[in-house]
Amino acid sequence: MATIWERGPYQFCARVRRNGVSETKTFETKSAAEEWARIIEGKVTGDEFQDRSLARDTTLSQACQWLANTMPDTPDAKNKRSKLRYWQESEFATWSLLSLRPADLIGWRREVLDEDGGGDEADCSAQTVIHRLNVLSQVYKRWSLAHDQIITNPVTDGVRPRTPHGRDRRLGEGEEWRLLNVCRASSRSWLRPAVVIALETCMRQSELAGLTWERVKLDVEDPYADLLKTKNDRARRVPLSPRAVAAFRLLKPQKAGQVFPVETGRGIAHAFRDAVTEQDFPNLRWHDLRHEGTSRQFEHTDLRDHEIMAITGHLRPEMLTRYTHLRADRLAARLRGGKLNRPGKRRP
DSSP: EEEEEEETTTEEEEEEEEEEEEEEEEEHHHHHHHHHHHHHHHHTTTTOOOOHHHHOOOOOHHHHHHHHHHHHHHHHHHHHHHHHHHHSSTTTTTTTTOOOHHHHHHHHHHHHHHTSSSSSSSOOOOHHHHHHHHHHHHHHHHHHTTTTTTOOOOOOOTTTTOOOOOOOOOOOHHHHHHHHHHTTTTSOOHHHHHHHHHHOOOHHHHHHHTOGGGGGGGGSSOOEESSSEEEEEEEEEEEEEEEHHHHHHOOOOOGGGBHHHHHSSSHHHHHHHHHSSSTTTTTTTTTHHHHHHHHHHHHOOOOHHHHHHHOOOOOOOHHHHOOOOHHHHHHHHHHOOOOOOOOOOOOO
16 A cells, blocks of 8 residues: 655655555655655554553643643632542542543442442532533543543543432522521621622622622613623623612622622622521522522513523523423413513612
8 A cells, every 4th residue: 555665865755545546755764754654544544543652651630730730710710620639639640541441430430429329428419420520521632632642531421420400499488588688687798789689690609709890881771791701611791680780889899890809609609608597598509599590580581591591601401491490370370371570679
């Protein structure tokens, strides 16, 4: 298939022929001609040689550190780096990137989730395992592309556990009023407006934490807030309802133009947890406000699915569905032709 001959001093010609089509190139040495012919033959037959020594010599811990160092500084970066540290401290940390297989991860998953029932209890939730595996998959994808190495991603179908059912906690009758009163009594004066804004805009806690006043426009005909960095690394513009605008006006400007005096979204969740007790509000988490706000978009507006996705920042309809828990009585009213109105205006 490949032919090499000497044309003269320091001139070696290599020709590769396939299906009547040939490719020829001249080199100064015979070894260079042979190497080129071997690569071209591999490309033609699909058996191209790939030097995987770099992947073989790179440990999982080193690849995780590389991704942590090259990761853009987004609101979600801190969360991802914590998951990268998990793998750097795992039993696989010193393994070569070529050594880790799907079977190894399935065994790890069964152990941490106690799927076999041999331990006392699971080390973490199924959702946490999925998040960790998603970050591990990113390590393999990004490292292989950046270093031009063909390696098999061990996070394949069947490795992740089944996706757990999403939370369906909604605010009950009169519960929002009680919640706002509790937040009003909190030592964090910004907590009550933050709850209102979360319900009205469906913003994630990390998006609220990263919000600055220069991106909040209250004195325009159609008020809005621009989110430049989100969980999905996609900017979006969130329209502000009159109630959300009123809540923003209650907030005092912070240092560096921040809307809320917290460094990360965890600061918001911690303040909420300190004020909202399990006894008074059973099983209520800050993220449930995003569920509540998204469901209200369906219940109290005529917005279409893709319009609600533009507000909430969901990328796929199936993810939006997980946040939507419509109340059957209100849907029945729509079927009867009843008109659904938003609840009476409340002062934030």
